[in-house]
Amino acid sequence: MSAQQMPSPLAGAQWIWAPNIDDKAETPSQFVLFRRALRLDGPLPPSCIVHVSADTRYRLFVNGNRASFGPCKSYPARWYYETVDIGPFLKTGVNVLAVRVLRLSPETSSATSIMRTSKPGMILHCTAGNIIIHSDESWKTYRDGSVHLVPNADWDFRLGPPFVSLWERADGRLKPHGWLDASFDDTKWHNAVPSTMAAKMAPILDSRKLIPRSIPALPEIPSTFDGVVCCAGGPTKTEWEALLDGGKPIHIEPQSTVTVDIESNELTTGFFELSLDQDGQGSATITILAAECYEGDMDQGVARSKGDRTNSQHGKLYGPADTYISHPGRNDYSPFWWRAFRYLRLTITPTTSPLTLRSFRYRATHYPLPITTTLTATTPSPHFTKLSHLWQVSVTTLRNCMHETFEDCPYYEQNQFAMDARLQMLFSYALSSDGRLARKTICEFAASRRDDGLLEAQFPCAPCRMTGIPAFSLYWVLMVRDHWVQFGDRGLVRESFGVVDGVLEYFARLVRVGDGLVGRLEAEGEEEASWAFVDWVGEWKTPAEGFKGMAVPPAYFKCGAATVHSLLYAIALQSAAELADCTGRGCVADEYRSRAAELNSAVRRHCFDPETGLFTDGPGSKDRSQHAQVLAVLSGAASAEEAPVLMRRAVVERERHGIARTSLAMAFYVFRAASLAGVYEELWDDMIKPWEVMLSQNLTTWAEFETNPRSDCHGWSATPIYEIVREIVGVKLPEGDIDGAVVIQPRVKMVPALKGSFVAGGGRVLDISWSGGSLCLTSSVDMVVELRLGKGSRLFALERDLSLQTSLDAIDME
Structure with a gap:
């Protein structure tokens, strides 16, 4: 059977949704939760494959562990599903598959880069040994009213148009606590309902054509912040640094307002994670503002301006913010969507009871591009130092x-x-x-x-x-x-x-x-x-x-x-x-x-x-x-x-x-x-x-x-x-046929000494170094190289893993 004839791994699963949920512009976004218990007795299966997708975005949890995030950005005729092995998260006894879905209404312009169709839904298929679980009416579902996206009307238009619109207002007091756990009582939740346009005796297909994700999953790498810029209202800078570095708790007294500006050494993207304990029956409001830099004061109607991005003494932080209201006991908050930031400002306004911050960190996320090209100085020089700085900032920007x-x-x-x-x-x-x-x-x-x-x-x-x-x-x-x-x-x-x-x-x-x-x-x-x-x-x-x-x-x-x-x-x-x-x-x-x-x-x-x-x-x-x-x-x-x-x-x-x-x-x-x-x-x-x-x-x-x-x-x-x-470095791709000669045309006058590994197209990698008038080449595969310098050129046949050395003077000739 050809790949095109193979049945879909989601065959038999239904698109499902929560009953009685409005999907109009008046509710441009909403979070919907899904749960399904899975009992495994005896030896656990060596693997357990789950195929899952949603409209609009989902996060899959298995026994409280993050297992998958998607679906990959797409369009209806190529609606991706993720395939993940959840075997490492399973245990003997009752297991819980849980899915949190962010539904964006098609009638809103929020999150312009994320496609959505006219029908909300979640779809999942799981095979665990002899047990098969489909998304169907047996799943329990609940609309989570504890989190709302900040409406565009509240956007600071001094920053430009609101395109992302995924900032949150979360109230921990309304959250269904423990919903990821097997012990959670979901009897008051509704059973899911089918979400499809199919009609009896009518061959109507779903507008979303499900296909496997075509790029790797984005990693979420545990990371810590790099420092504290300034703080006010309670804990000292040293105490904040101890929290960031080693997770040493910070205690915040009642009736106090605390602010702290936290930095990353370079602008990055990731999901911040805040963990705290709220003592007593009070609550605190925590605002987390994400900013790219310190910039000129716009509060008096002055036009926006930027100079030294690190000037915290005379600059201000501007940007959208997430807001979280704590509840008594343990609190853990992380936004559904990743944030871009170089600086984060936490503002905490507790009420009558004290607060203890346990940790504040983030999970960095980017496309996992395997970078092969490297750049190293054979001899330190101002030329190379300048190039190296340009290189690092450029790679960080692209990532x-x-x-x-x-x-x-x-x-x-x-x-x-x-x-x-x-x-x-x-x-x-x-x-x-x-x-x-x-x-x-x-x-x-x-x-x-x-x-x-x-x-x-x-x-x-x-x-x-x-x-x-x-x-x-x-x-x-x-x-x-x-x-x-x-x-x-x-x-x-x-x-x-x-x-x-x-x-x-x-x-x-x-x-x-x-x-x-x-x-x-x-x-x-x-x-x-x-x-x-x-x-x-x-x-x-x-x-x-x-x-x-x-x-x-x-x-x-x-x-x-x-x-x-x-x-x-x-x-x-x-x-x-x-x-x-x-x-x-x-x-x-x-x-x-x-x-x-x-x-x-x-x-x-x-x-x-x-x-x-x-x-x-x-x-x-x-x-x-x-x-x-x-x-x-x-x-x-x-x-x-x-x-x-x-x-x-x-x-x-x-x-x-x-x-x-x-x-x-x-x-x-x-x-x-x-x-x-x-x-x-x-x-x-x-x-x-x-x-x-x-x-x-x-x-x-x-x-x-x-x-x-x-x-x-x-x-x-x-x-x-x-x-x-x-x-x-002058690594130019073959002219004409992909299997032709790779051209190397180094500008040795701009950088007298340099070495590194460089991608040369077609999966080829070249190690190149030059200094003192000589050049050395090593190839990852057999290949032909045309070395050009000045008005001269010469062809070389490179054998895999064998080095070739030549004098640059011998090439630079008529």
Whole structure:
């Protein structure tokens, strides 16, 4: 029987839910609990496999132990279930399977990155020896009214829009204590009811197509905080540090208000855990505010500003907060969803009885990317120290933006955007041979295809549709090409090719007859204009267009076309031509290259100013940007002779020529154009300045923008990972066939001595070191390497685990 013919491991299980629960906008979120007792007599089974999923999110417990968290972010046609062996948690006698479900209503915009359907539910199948347990009406269920999500109306809009909306108000006094235990009396709970759209004699299928989770489970690693910044109202800093370090209890007297600011050495993501004892019959209110940094005082109406992120003397902590009200006895509180933070502020306001804090720690969680690439100094030097710092902050940034999807920022949005994800995938390829999350991302965006051929800019996402950004679909085409170059997955290319063609055809329809440029980014008859987003450039604002006038070159509205859209379309066509070649579609590849050449010619005719030697932002426009010069170099609209001059003017002479600068969102492409133009090392100091400024401000992750002070951790800013691996160490993937020669083109003048292990695509790893004019290579597999230096190059055949040493001087020749 083939895999496609195998019965589902959840066959026989029902989607179930609690009876009489409203699922409308008036109750945008609610927690529902499920319990099922399982008696095991005699020898315990060696394993016990559970398959489980829910709509919207669940946490599975077995005898009080956390066993699974999911389902992995998805969409209805690919609704994931988790498979977990709960054997280690079982015991002889009565066992309890318990599931806590957070249901998000489809009628609310809360948690925009989490999909939900019109029907709530939980589904589970368990096999324990000869015992089979399905989710059905025998399960007991209860609506947990002790926890509510903070409504968007209470969000601090000085921080920006509320996208995550998963902060909690929890009242321990209302919690069904002990519900995870076998001894708990659930006789007053309701029996579950089926939750399905199926009808008698009607072949109606569930809107959720259950499939196995395609990426590994996210670990939850026990972690401790790194220190106390300041405190007031009772316990001393030393006492707080003793609590964090060794769990030495802290006693808080009645009628006192206590605050403490706790820090992590670097911004991270995780579930905090608070454990305390409430003496007597009183209660305490504990507020846990999560913040990325200390920042300027906004309380007097001053605009938001950030400088030194560690300046606790003059700065303040701003951010959303969880609130917990304690009950008499033992209290344990942890939020359902993970938090992003560098600092946490605890504020405790007890009533009439004393309080004892037992512990405060967290469980760190990120996508478990196995990082193979390492970086070490053979000889300490200022050059390497600088690179090492850039490297560590970049890796931390990327890790915090990888969970079940690639996230733009973990603190504010947790959304997966195509433009952002393309860069994050490239950065992950430079670190690891694990392409599972990247492949999932490509397939998700492909599944979001609209009837006009475009993809959703953000996906997966809640039922509320976000603003369309046509250009992001072009980044997805580049994403498919990147994955092909990294892994040689021709099957994925074939699966994606129809979607690629649909994206390109959308833009083909927008090419204007008169000048051959891509015009306005909306099809005729569209009710609402698309957002012609390019980049968050401060000068790019057209107030008359409202929100959609931001991040768009003003020339787009003045001239009806923006140069960057034509150039980006040309680059996507060139990448698609490579995909066509690798799948044997030579005629299609020729067509794509011809279209790209026509676009480049049109840009030169209508958007190139011969007087200044610069590309303008639109036909007839006088506006100029780095974006137009950079994309002209990358697309080939600028000749090889023009490219170095363009890049010098765009980077070093930018202000003199009135050229708008890219934000961190598109800085990656500035590096790429500088490399292609042969002026990378010449322009390095100018290009890397924004990251040096962030280091001087004590960031531990890279910010979203240089000037806009919103997020301190954003995946698109982890560019130094790529620059160090692909440009400075110079490990470039095979050109053409995935099994071709790996190119190594080290920039030894930038770093005189260096060593490390580096991912080279196709599962290959290279150990590389150089110092004192010699270079040493060791490969994990037999492979061919082309070493380039200066104007010289030489091919070497590397045998597995054997080192090859060569003089760098012998390569640097005509």
